[in-house]
Each structure stands twice: as structure tokens, then as C-alpha cells.
Amino acid sequence: MPTYRIIGADGKEYGPISVDQMRQWVTEGRVNMQTRVLVEGTTDWKTVADLPEFAKPVTPAPGFGAPLPPPPGSQPAFPTMPTTPAYGSAADQVNGPGIALIILGAINIILSLGRMALTLAGLGMSTMSNTNTSNEMEKAALAFFGTFGMALLAVGLIGGLVILFGGIKMRNLQNYGLCMTASILAMIPCLSCCFLIGIPIGIWALVVLSKPEVKNLFR
Numbered sequence: 001m002p003t004y005r006i007i008g009a010d011g012k013e014y015g016p017i018s019v020d021q022m023r024q025w026v027t028e029g030r031v032n033m034q035t036r037v038l039v040e041g042t043t044d045w046k047t048v049a050d051l052p053e054f055a056k057p058v059t060p061a062p063g064f065g066a067p068l069p070p071p072p073g074s075q076p077a078f079p080t081m082p083t084t085p086a087y088g089s090a091a092d093q094v095n096g097p098g099i100a101l102i103i104l105g106a107i108n109i110i111l112s113l114g115r116m117a118l119t120l121a122g123l124g125m126s127t128m129s130n131t132n133t134s135n136e137m138e139k140a141a142l143a144f145f146g147t148f149g150m151a152l153l154a155v156g157l158i159g160g161l162v163i164l165f166g167g168i169k170m171r172n173l174q175n176y177g178l179c180m181t182a183s184i185l186a187m188i189p190c191l192s193c194c195f196l197i198g199i200p201i202g203i204w205a206l207v208v209l210s211k212p213e214v215k216n217l218f219r
Contacts (some may be wrong), residue, residue, distance in 0.1 A: 007036040007045075011216045016040050017101060026054065036091060045091070045173065077136060093214055097205035098171035101182055104198055105164025112157035113138065119150055159185045163198075176218040179209055 004022055011049075015038075015065045017080035025031040033049035071190070117135055166182020169175040186202035 003040045004199065005038045006031060006048075007217070011213075013219075021144065022048075022054065043172070053145060071112060081140070091214075091217055093174065093208050093211070094170050097183075097201065097208050098167045100201045101163050101167030101205060103167075103168060104186055104201055105160045105162070105167060105182070108160030109157060112153050112160055116150060116153045116157070119153065159188070170209070174218050175219060176209070179218075183209065 002017035003018055005013055006017070006022075015207055016155065022031065022037075026149070027149060031048060035048045036045050037048050038045050039051070078162055162178070163182045163186050164178050166175075166185075170182070171180040183202045184206035186198035186205070188198075
């Protein structure tokens, strides 16, 4: 039987718990369909409603099937979940900028690889045309600018990779530092081939990441 970990209304992680215990907490109102849950052995956080075994809300059975009320003065196992899922609403905020960073990073990678291929092709043709020339300065200038251009494209390629993986980590609420770095790189012209669209995307991601309710959910 699978076990689960959940995020309570206080932003803390609880578990592992069994299927029966999860159903009991749903019945008692401590967990709702929007509570964030992680199946042990996986890395993808979902909502309770996303899991087939909890697709329909568990209702208390009549008579002896209903849960007993806690003794007077006792405290619940963890804080009662509010009707509005605090975790869900905060975690959903990272989906938009996370996807935008992934798309931006992929575009940067494709453009950088394409430009590197064109630069190498141009260098090859120039080298062939200058094979019989005696102008050493032209050859040196060609080699310098070709090497410098390839270095810039390599930096852009690395920036695209960081932006791409930062977006993936942002959606999974992992590695806060990498997500912040990716958001900043998206706005730097020499590191982002599409910095004109990267500037608003980077600002959007930074604003979301700066929110305390979002920052506290990163692990």
C-alpha cells in the first residue's frame, strides 16, 4: 500500500501516512481535495483530487462508521486545513512563470546552437577563401572574432540551460537559489537571446519567488 506526505495549512510537511489515515483526515476535514500530497517514492507533488484513490471526497458513514469527536482539550494531529487551500494557491503561482522560463530557456538553447552552427560554417568558408592569402593580419582578425563569437554563443547556451532547468525546478518548488538565478539570467541580454521577452518573464518570476508564502514552500 502506498504512503503519503502532505503539506499542512501552516506550510509544514506531515507524514508518511497510510491510505486509511489519509481518508480519516479527509473525513475529519483536516485534509481537502486541494491539499498538496506526495506519494512516497515519487517526486511530483499533486493535489489529493489528482489521486484516483481520493478522487471522490470521503464522507462519514452513518452510525458507528462516523469518526468519534476528539476528547475535550485535545489537540488535532496537525492544524485543521482551511476551506481555501493556502498551499495550493501559493504553489499554483509558480506554474505560470515556471513554464515561461522553460520555454524561454528552450528557445535560447535552440538559437544558440543554430548560431554556433552558422558561425562554424562561416569560419570554415572564410578559412578556405583565405588559404592562399599572405595577409596574416586578416587571418588573425578572423580567428579572434570567430573565437570571441563562439565564446559568447557558448555563454548564451549555458544561460539557456540554466533558465530551462530553473523553470523546471520552480514548477517543482525545488532549489530556490537556482530559480532566482534563472530569473535574473532571463533579463540579461548577453545571456538571453530573447531578452526582450525575457525581461518581463524574469520580473514576473522574481515577483512570485519573493512572496513569503511561495518562498516558504521550497525544499
